Every structure is written in C-alpha cells, then in structure tokens.
Amino acid sequence: MREIFYNQAIKEALQEEMKNDPSVVLWGIDIGPYGGANAATKGLYEEFGAERVIDMPVSELAYVGMGVGAAATGIRPVIELQFSDWITLASEMIINQAAKMRYMFGGVMEIPMVVRAPVGGYLSAGAQHSNSFESMFSFVPGIKVVMPSTPYDAKGLLKSAIRDNNVIVFFEHKKLYGVKGEVPDDDYTVPLGQAEVKREGKDVTIVTYAYMVSMCLSAAEKLAQEGVDVEVLDLRTIDPMDKEAILRSVEKTSRLVVVQETWGDCSVSSEVSAMVAEHGLYYLDAPIIRVTAEDVPIPFSPVLEEFVLPSEQKIVNAVHRVLEV
C-alpha cells in the first residue's frame, strides 16, 4: 500500500470532502496560497478557489464564531487554528456557543463545524506553543474530541468528522505531521468513538492516544524483550470515549497504565482511571498508574521539557511498577 505523510492525509480528507460536498468550506490563518503552517491545506486554494479556502484575519474569537453562524445556516465549516494553544481565544465560541446551541434551543439547530488544531510538545516551542487542551473540551457536553495517531486514522477520522452534524474539535499532533504511514487510495472512513488495539498483549494494558501511541509501542517492544507482554489501546476519539474497549482490555490484562502527554489533573487520564474504577475495579490486580506531564507549563529548554513530558523510559518504569504488585 502507498505511504503518505500525516499532513498529506489531512489534506486528502479535506480535498475529498470538499469534492463530495460543496457546502464544505475551509477557513483559518495562512491556509490559502501559503498552504497552512503545517502544509495541511497545500494546493487546496488553487484547486477550490478563494471562496472555499478563506484566509481570515488573526481573530480567533471571530472566525471560530463565524463558523458557528455559518454552520447554523447551511455551510459545513472546517476551521484551522494555526496552533491549538490559542484555542483559548476561541473557546467561548466552542464551549458556550457551539456546544450548547442545539441543546438550549430544543434541538431546532445543527452546528456541523469542525475545528482543527495542532497540539503538543517535544519541539522546544515554549509554554505557549506546546499545549494539549483536549481534556478541557472533553469536559464539556456537546463536543466530540478526536486525536488521531496515524496518517490512516487522521484521514479516516477527519472525513467522519466533516460528515458528522455535531461540533467537533480535531487535534493533530505537530510531531506527527511528518510521520509516514499506509493510507489506501479508496474512499474509507474511520468511525468516531472507536478505540483501536495497536498491539495485543496479556500482561498490562496501556491506554493512550495521539503522539503517545508510538512512544508506548516502542516502550512495549522494549518490555517484550524482558518478557512483558503489553497491550496498547489507542483511544483515537477522546469523547465519546470507547469505554467498552478499555474495559475489555483491562479485563484481559488486569493491569492498567494510562499514558497522556499533557497534565494529569482533571484530565483524560483521570477520566479513564475513574471509569475503570467505577466499572472495572474487580478486574484489577494492581492500582492504576498514570504517566502524564509534570504539573508545570511546558518549558523551552530541551533538558527541562524532557523532564516534564512523558518519555519511553517513564512508560517502561510505569509498567514495571504496575507489575510489582
């Protein structure tokens, strides 16, 4: 099968859905002739024109809010934020407006809007360009949160997201844009809300997502050399979370490590842990262990950043600890 980069997979999903549906319109910063800061819209302006690929002023609150109004009136906006760090500027429009409008108006409205935003650290980009805010959005009812870990999933999940009639925040990891993977030529989708077992194992379950998936897989290979058989489950969609897949895996292995790049407090890893404690406590032979970022902003210096963020070694250590009991 052919291999393409993650950002090409994103571009193909946009391109195909724009061809399929004339109401799909893109807007964001530098997404036109510039091609997007991560080249995820490269060539689309030339192919679809300035009315389908719109360069916006640097006004996150306004152009995400305009997505809400356009989505309510027959357009399917797919909005790119150049970095997810400044989704905070637009979060009023996502959290208080888009996510609530259908509900508070009694179901008379649909807001088929996708907000795409690059997340993540490991790039020495400093505290305001290294965030992963998925936990904030999965906290709020009415928003689906998607975080693909491979080019295949990026394309398939984005196509599903664009076809979905709900509000979707789609986080793409910056470290993944340059990763290649197998992506078929045909028109496929990956359904939202389904986790995937990336590696089968019987001793320990690691639940993770996004960039951490590849780190967990390489940790699992190291552990395999010691005879520890790790199962790696990629959530793919953070909200709605595939609880059955998590419980199924934990029932099999009886040990759970949750790995997430960002801060642990009140986060996706807290949710996974609470869910397993509520519904799968008796499957467990050991306390749940979480590997998360330290509870500080992501520092610039590679030495400091490496200390703060999860690493392969930290994941290996966590698996050792969960096996000690």
Place this chain on the structure above:
Amino acid sequence: GYNKGKGGSMHIAWPELGILGANGIVSCGIPIATGAALSAKLRKSDQVTACFFGDGASNEGAFHESLNAASAFDLPIVYVCENNLYAVGTRQSKVRKIEDIADRAPSYSMPGVVVDGNDVVAVYEVTKEAVERARAGEGPTLVECKTYRWRTHFEGEPDTYRPPEEVAAWRAREPIAPYRKMLIDQKIFKQQDMDLIDQAVIDELDQAVEFARNSPLPQPEDALQDLWV
C-alpha cells in the same frame, strides 16, 4: 417553555424564521451573526443579517474582530447597536471615552450612522439604506440607535443608578405614540384601525399566555434529549 424548556427567556431561537438565537453572553452573538452573513454570501443568497447588541457589547473584542472581518469580506450584515446609555448599572460614559459608538465604524472602513432610536421612521430609513447597501455587495453598516431602557436590567432590580429625571425625560419620548399620531395625521390609518390593531395584538398576547399556561411541563428525563444530532 421556549425551545422545549431548555432555553428560558434568554435563549430563544427559531431558525425557520431566520432567528439564530438570543445570546446570554454579551457580544457573542456578533461573530455568529457575522458567520451567518458569510454563509449567505457563500450560498449566493440575497439574505442580509441583522445583528442586535447593546452599548456594552461594543467594548468586547468580539465586536471589533467581527466588524473587521465583515468589512474585509464585504459581508451582507447590518450591525444594530441599541445604545441605552447603561450596561447593567454602569453608565457608559464612565467606561468609554467616545460619545458615539458609530465613531468606531470608520476604523473598519464602514459607514457608522447615528439615529434617534425612538423615531420609528428614522430607524426604518437608516435600516433600509443599510440593507440595500448590504444586498448590493457593498458590505456592512453600523447603525447606532440612541435609546433608553424603560425598566431595569432585570425584573426586580432596584433602579439606584439612573437619575429619576433622566428616566422620566426618556419615558416622555416614547416612540410609539408619536408614530401613531403621524400615521393618523397623514391619513395613512384611521383611529379605529389603530384600535383594531391594538386589540388584535392584545388578543394574540392573551392567547400566547393562555397557551403557555396550558402547555404541559417537560418530562424530567427530557433533560437528556437534544444534545447530539
């Protein structure tokens, strides 16, 4: 209740009539309305968006960001600012140096028009021009209607922040009586036609109240409906 009891008095919407929803967060309807105008343009519709907000909202970033974008793209929208001098209890002259909010329009290269918000015909004329401009592809207009709030910001709020003589002066300038007089003076309507309209409106309101009183309460578990499509 409104919208199946999920909205309350603050969140009323009816898209079939083009009503995209009253907003509970000051200024946040402005980007949404601007998006509806962008949508109309993309769909090659001749729709024009009317976006209503108060004087307080014009100090929010959402106002400035939206006006800039609407101007840049020549969007078919009329921004209607109802300036009633107070944002809840704060007199606007204490927190805004300029007198006329319409003065903010030229910095976004759009017309800013001040109109007596209590003069029905004047508001009509200004709005008509703005809508025609929008429909002709010439872009947005900011219309500032100078007006006043007869009652407090919410029912039951003590009116401690407005001089009684100011309230009385504005009440004396109420918009409907002079309009009615003009229609009769110009022989557009007779007094008895006016009375019939009055009665019809009162009847309709009575029926609406009756309908609301006789409507069943929602089932508690209905709280879990209408989130997802």
